[in-house]
Amino acid sequence: MKIIYNSFIPFKGFSAMMLCGVIFARREHRPLSATTINHEAIHRAQARDCGGYLWFYLRYLWFWLRGLVKYRFDNKKAYHSIPFEREAYAYEYRLEYITTCRQTNAWKNFV
Ligand SMILES: [Zn+2]
Numbered sequence: 001m002k003i004i005y006n007s008f009i010p011f012k013g014f015s016a017m018m019l020c021g022v023i024f025a026r027r028e029h030r031p032l033s034a035t036t037i038n039h040e041a042i043h044r045a046q047a048r049d050c051g052g053y054l055w056f057y058l059r060y061l062w063f064w065l066r067g068l069v070k071y072r073f074d075n076k077k078a079y080h081s082i083p084f085e086r087e088a089y090a091y092e093y094r095l096e097y098i099t100t101c102r103q104t105n106a107w108k109n110f111v
Helices: 034-049 053-070 075-081 083-091 106-110
Strands: 003-006 016-019 022-026
Touching: 016 034, 022 034, 034 053, 034 083, 034 106, 053 075, 053 083, 075 083, 083 106
Parallel strands: 003 022
Antiparallel strands: 016 022
């Protein structure tokens, strides 16, 4: 995946995020670990499952808002309740996950 290092995206406190198939990473996290790159690649696979980036981001936003309500606006808990994040964190250390054993719509196992 293409990686663009910069000083603005994502917000401080995060190291990287995937936007439309490209990883944006903060300069202070250069070089990204293989684990982080794999995490973002899992998000790219999830976007494919959703039928495109727009649907992925809309669902992501929906799950995040749902988490905010459920956890009374605790953003950290809301973030970690997003099924897309739960799958990505569960498998980010398995670098072969996407190419060998990830099933289509695997993120639904984390809803
Ligand atoms: Zn993530």
